[in-house]
Amino acid sequence: MSSLNFYQHVHGLFNALLAPLYAGSVVEFMPKFSVRGIWQRWRESYPRKETKVDDAITVFTGVPTMYTRLIQGYEAMDPELQAISALAAGQLRLMMCGSSALPLPIMQQWEAITGHRLLERYGMTEFVMAISNPLRGVRKGGTVGKPLPGVQVKILAEDGSDDDKSGVGELCVKSPSLFKGYWKLPTVTEESFIDGGFFKTGDAVRVDEDGYYIILGRTNADIMKAGGYKLSALEIEAVLLEHPVISECCILGLPDRDYGEAVCAIVVPDAEVKRKMEEELKPALSLEELSTWAKEKLAPYKLPTRLLLWESLPRNAMGKVNKKDLQRKLAADVQ
Template identity: 80%
Template sequence: MRKNNNFGFQMSGSSALPLPVMQQWETITGHRLLERYGMTEFVMAISNPISGKRKGGTVGKPFAGVQAKILLDDESSNDKTGVGELCIKSPSLFKEYWKLPEVTKQSFTDDGYFKTGDTVTVDEDGYYIILGRTNADIMKFGGYKLSALEIEAVLLEHQAISECCVLGLPDKDYGEVVCAIVVPEAEVKRRRDEELKPALTLHELSDWAKEKLAPYKIPTRLFLWESLPRNAMGKVNKKELKRKLADDPK
């Protein structure tokens, strides 16, 4: 998150911002963060307005001159309101990956849109909502596609949760099950430790979440960790975590 003192706005980027975090920031600072969306391949493409309605939980609308479309699962059709992979065409779009012609070919649609690898939808006002990285944040439970980011945003409302990471773990019956890795709030953990109890149990979490999430979105596995492993950009590598937990679920 960066504050631009010259233009008087505070911006959030790099990864999707959970709505509870945005609300906390606004409560503390009195400013609503400007959330935007971009990638190295095309710099910035979508943004909430600097002056105008900034909608929490969205990254706004495409800039002038930027074209965006949603590629549906069958890859033979696209839509501007459904759920699928976000594709971008922009004056700032790069030409190719250096010495990787096959990767470049796979990264573009036949009509020249770049496939971002992010699953999105659009709300009633045309604001884009990032549901997560298709290969890391989108879980398949039975016949449902679930957004880990959506579930994380809800779990962060729980008073005992400081940080959390939601991912899908392999399951022979449902394809994947929803797993939550939680870093407890320090004071809650201290108090529960004195009572010789875990900071949060799966039963407590499920009972609390049933009023906020559909039954198939409620985590069925829970891990309490001291911290979440993050890279230099502050991001959690969910693919690596999934491999680790699948191999060693302890």
């Protein structure tokens, strides 16, 4: 087995490097993330149907942004190259996704192209992996699966009480791999645990009817309060990504005098649509157009009331948008 690896944090170190090495596989590093290079490596691994070379890549793991870029690269290919590339990618044994929530439209697009339903799971540096969709069994899109064997979880309600498993609250984890504490930070360590030795993850979750956990986002960045309603930015983002004009998007709560927070959508339009609309001296998307389209898919209080069109979203090395920094900068501009 050979796997591709690009990044070094808990996802990269444990899932993409140490676990494969422990299993006796070969891990192949690339100098940097390259859409063209990855598709080419897969095509080289599987030159024909049901045929693979000796050093073929069999497992791939990446963050959601990587899959978004790979989809964009696939869409830019000519039909013949698309067919060859999709056939090659479909012959890998396993593809996984982690580090941040995978938008359902991206999962669905990837499955339509490659036939792979990405295996999504949930972990943190403090305890490595805790929740996962199954290797064999039903992988539910929009969820991170169920707790792994030996892992205990609780959902902490906003008032600090243990909520029932059908509720919404902060995910708390206790597992054999849970860390002891933060180095030389006893106060932070104490504040990070609740009774029973459960670690507060800082992620808001809910559980669906089948017991699969759904990540709603970071409690300090992805959960907004608008007009008395508690909203998940990730839920709104997943819906907006279905819009044909939207290539990428980010939802933030910005200060609002009347509602506490206003739902602000930062959108990166599809490059081809943007080019055509610029020729007509029109924006790629207006707030009115977005609201009209989204009102059939979102409750009225979840609809964005502000829209920003950007060339790209600022992302860190793991492909994540630092929403807290972005929120502070935009909030200062609003005031």
